[in-house]
Amino acid sequence: MNLARPLLTLLAASLLAMTAMPAPAASQTTTAPPPATRAGSQVLYQIFFRSFRDSNGDRIGDLEGLTSKLGYIKHLGATTILLTPLQPSPYYHNYFATAFKAIDPAYGTMADYFAFIRAAHAQGLKVYLDEEFQYVAEGNPWWRTSICKPHAKYADYLLWKDASHCVAEPFMGRAKWLSYTGKSYGIAMVNLNNPAVKAYFQKLLLFWADPHGDGSGRDGVDGFRLDHMMDDLDHKGLDKDLFAHFWAPIIHALKARRADLGILAEQADWGYGTKWLTQGHVDMVFAFPLRGALLSLDKQAIVKAIRATDAATPAGKRQVIFLENHDVDRSMSIFHDDQAKARAAAAIELMLKGDSLIYYGQELGMRGMQPKNFGKSGGIPLSDGIGIPVREAFRWQANLQAPGSAIWYEGSKPWWPDRYNRSNDGVSLQEEKARPDSLYHWYRKLLALRQARAELREGSQRILCDDNTTVLCILREDGSQRTLLLVNLGKTDAKPRLDPKLTRATTWTDLLGNHATTSPDATLQPMQVRIVGTPE
Secondary structure (H helix, E strand, C coil), rough: CCCCCCHHHHEEEEEEECCCCCCCCCCCCCCCCCCCCCCCCCCEEEECCCHCCCCCCCCCHHHHHHCCCHHHHHHHCCCCECCCCCCCCCCCCCCCCCCCCCCCCCCCCCHHHHHHHHHHHHHECCCCCEECEEECCCCCCCCCCCCCCCCCCCCEEECCCCCCCCCCCCCHHCCCCECCCCCECCCCEECCCCCHHHHHHHHHHHHHHCCCCCCCCCCCEEEEEEEECCCCCCHCCCCHHHHHHHHHHHHHHHHHCCCCCEEEECCCCCCCHHHHHHCCCCEEECCHHHHHHHHHHHHHHHHHHHHHHHHHHCCCCCEECCCCCCCCCCCCCCCCHHHHHHHHHHHHHHHHCCCCEECCHHHHCCCCCCCCCCCCCCCCCCCHHHHHHCCCCCCCCCCCCCCCCCCEEECCCCCCCCCCCCCCCCCCHHHHHHHCCCCCHHHHHHHHHHHHCCCHHHHHEEEEECCCEEEEEEEEEECCCCEEEEECCCCCCCCCCCHHHHHHCCEEECCCCCCCCCCCCCCCCCCCCEEEECCC
């Protein structure tokens, strides 16, 4: 079954979006954003929106479905929801917009959106929106009304290859890009150096952050993820010096309106992100190199990456630590379904200093890997479909096809026949809630520990056992409160080499067990995790 929206629906949505979207009506109950959080205390829960929860039976995740499951996210232990884009697009992932100040009709209405924001804030949850406006897709009015019309109202909003404005500057040099539905659409570069374009996007972000326009942030989002952020877009020399002339002024305007807004950049090179934090003036970047080390489960690589990440991060700036997101393979597939490795990686991610991110379904051990033979002879055609395996429906019930399951890709080939997650495979919330030893309960325990102990949210961090043994030892401290993470990343039993002054001068309790007094230097089995701490 083809669940893609017809292109005519998208074009209609684009026309409607050309008119200003109103802020929530004054008669509606509004909610203030949750209090500001200190650096390192956030746990972001990233949702691939289309795949999370369906409320109306069309198998597409939507705003009402997400709103109905806010209690789950809160109970899990997350503090912040990070959404993939909601804007209309011919592509299922909703990047490459046909309209910016609009909600994809498949997801709901603007009223549904504000109802979701109010409900999230009422639960004490923050919301970050994913923004990508360096490109537009075929059907966007800026493009559609300007083709071969160099004097049209929006002609200079895009970049063009010819003076007559008949051929737009294409994304990554390709005129058309294939959708998993079999249809192809053009994607054009936006002229971000045009002052009118900068003013438009500044106004757009201010609307999402402060829809009432009074600086209160009522019914507004609490932060933004800036997708594919670059100083010279795609290294073409066409949209360049963007840090200084596009991003910095917009971020300054946002902070002037709401100083507590969080700005999280996806640094396009997937490196340490220092230039984005300094020249781009964002608050946070993703800890991509550290992710690679965490997935290796190699002690020396992890220690090296922690130190390099710390050195690359200026004071007052942050790195978001993660194992998965919507662009990379699922960690459980990387670990070949090894539960012990998944538990070890989760413990390290959530106990390290910094904001953490959990990708929806990571807490269940959902599987998925992107095909590696796309675009090759005999392989899968290059399309947006290559990301579907890591964006499959969240597993609410053991039956994948139960009501509420957002299996929008059902029937599509090869994505549905070759899907990773299947009914009654043991990887669903329903099944894992019933098993006390499940990965879901492990994540709940770790997140509850992080929430309960200030040193895990705001404390300092020291690497102990800095030797050639296989036990990773991370000490978190806040005043007299201490938590010590111990993970044996080797293949044989091992004992941590800890300073006797530390082990003897402190009373330690088992934070993962019954809080009985214990010694931190006990022998650990391969991939065993121990977390000990000072009594509360």
